[in-house]
Amino acid sequence: MAKQRKKSDLPNKICPVCGLSFSWRKKWEKCWNDVKYCSDRCRRRKNS
Numbered sequence: 001m002a003k004q005r006k007k008s009d010l011p012n013k014i015c016p017v018c019g020l021s022f023s024w025r026k027k028w029e030k031c032w033n034d035v036k037y038c039s040d041r042c043r044r045r046k047n048s
Contacts, residue, residue: 017042 010024015038022038037043 013038015039015042017045 007023011032012021012023013035014021015036017037020038024032028035037046
């Protein structure tokens with residue numbers, strides 16, 4: 001069985017649009033280095 005990790009132990013990034021901190025997610029496991037925005041909404045608002 002895999003060892004459970006606390007959310008505070010996961011890597012974090014700051015969203016350049018809204019300025020909020022967001023944590024690593026399982027769906028970003030293979031592309032974490034490319035993730036820049038916390039949500040689709042922020043990704044759409046990146047130029048405004």
